[in-house]
Amino acid sequence: MLQVTKMIKKRSMFAIATLLMMLLATVPVEAAIPKNFDLKDNFYTVYGGPDIEATLLGDNEYSRGDLVTLNFGLMNKGVISGFESDNEADTTVGAVLQQAEMKYETQAVTAVGVLATLKSDNPYIKVKSGSQEAGTLQQGKQGSTPAKFTIEISKNAPAGTYPLDLEFTYKYQNNVQVSGDEYDTSTGIVTNQGVGIWYENMTQNQTVVVQVKKEPYFEVTNVTGNLYPDKGGMLKVTYKNTGEEPAKDATVRISAADPFSTTDDQAYLGDLKPGESVVAIFNMDVDETATQKPYSLNSEILYKDTEGHNQISDSIKINTKVLEAEKSLPGYQIGAGIVMILAACFVVLRKKKQD
Numbered sequence: 001m002l003q004v005t006k007m008i009k010k011r012s013m014f015a016i017a018t019l020l021m022m023l024l025a026t027v028p029v030e031a032a033i034p035k036n037f038d039l040k041d042n043f044y045t046v047y048g049g050p051d052i053e054a055t056l057l058g059d060n061e062y063s064r065g066d067l068v069t070l071n072f073g074l075m076n077k078g079v080i081s082g083f084e085s086d087n088e089a090d091t092t093v094g095a096v097l098q099q100a101e102m103k104y105e106t107q108a109v110t111a112v113g114v115l116a117t118l119k120s121d122n123p124y125i126k127v128k129s130g131s132q133e134a135g136t137l138q139q140g141k142q143g144s145t146p147a148k149f150t151i152e153i154s155k156n157a158p159a160g161t162y163p164l165d166l167e168f169t170y171k172y173q174n175n176v177q178v179s180g181d182e183y184d185t186s187t188g189i190v191t192n193q194g195v196g197i198w199y200e201n202m203t204q205n206q207t208v209v210v211q212v213k214k215e216p217y218f219e220v221t222n223v224t225g226n227l228y229p230d231k232g233g234m235l236k237v238t239y240k241n242t243g244e245e246p247a248k249d250a251t252v253r254i255s256a257a258d259p260f261s262t263t264d265d266q267a268y269l270g271d272l273k274p275g276e277s278v279v280a281i282f283n284m285d286v287d288e289t290a291t292q293k294p295y296s297l298n299s300e301i302l303y304k305d306t307e308g309h310n311q312i313s314d315s316i317k318i319n320t321k322v323l324e325a326e327k328s329l330p331g332y333q334i335g336a337g338i339v340m341i342l343a344a345c346f347v348v349l350r351k352k353k354q355d
Contacts, residue, residue, distance in 0.1 A: 048080035050111035052168045061211040065155040071146040076137035078109035104176040109139040111170040118149040119165040124157035159214040159244050166206045174200040217243030218313050229325045230288030237280045241272040247303035252280050255298040259290035294321040
């Protein structure tokens with residue numbers, strides 16, 4: 001493939017149209033003509049080049065909060081759209097060299113050293129993987145292994161379509177020049193034939209999309225309750241459906257870990273439409289040795305989706321704390337208090353009798 005300025009001067013309008021369509025999908029990086037090239041001795045100009053196409057293997061729909069690996073199958077669908085003869089051979093050696101150049105020119109559609117890079121401009125989608133090497137892809141051939149990229153979808157990502165940019169960089173054969181002047185009449189070959197290959201860099205971009213599902217999504221919006229060592233208490237947790245779909249017959253289950261325990265680890269929430277909230281109440285026991293500090297408990301919600309399928313939410317954190325143990329009065333103080341109360345009652349009753 002020659003530079004755009006040279007191609008415009010060519011006589012074939014079909015070739016020019018083909019070139020313009022290729023440029024819409026690929027961006028060549030112009031390089032200087034190699035020193036050993038003499039374009040006046042070039043026999044052919046080739047139109048066409050590599051065209052890398054990626055196909056996402058598997059589903060492209062995921063849930064918010066997912067950490068997933070995308071597998072892309074790569075194929076080179078490049079084609080040669082035409083040849084143009086720049087010079088005609090006028091010697092036997094020239095004719096041999098011309099045929100040799102034609103064979104080499106067919107390699108113009110091979111992508112050499114393909115490097116794939118996935119990029120995201122959206123803060124809700126993070127690409128966790130670096131660039132992936134895909135090797136050399138010949139015309140009509142697929143990569144031996146998929147290009148793999150890990151992405152992280154934010155828990156706050158709204159449902160919808162998210163475009164990602166898949167960039168390919170590689171080298172391609174821009175031109176070929178053959179040389180030689182020693183012809184062996186017995187074999188019909190040029191014995192000192194040399195080949196010069198002019199490579200240029202190419203950048204190609206493809207947009208791929210991932211979908212974030214519409215589904216229920218739950219958050220804890222409020223937690224109340226006084227929990228004391230060796231006493232426990234009632235823990236009230238407010239859950240809100242911040243997703244786009246309703247949850248039916250929802251039940252929340254709490255996972256109690258030290259210093260907590262409970263025999264009341266489930267609460268029925270019922271149906272929650274998007275935006276609705278409900279309070280779950282758990283009777284929690286707290287170990288007598290529990291330290292006064294904040295704690296975090298895990299919970300999950302079991303529900304039916306809009307199609308009646310059972311689903312389980314991601315783990316939902318409940319942030320609470322254990323308060324300082326309530327101080328009790330020593331035994332002698334309690335006894336003295338009781339005596340004083342009884343004495344007061346005796347005085348009151350005696351006074352009433354006197355009246």
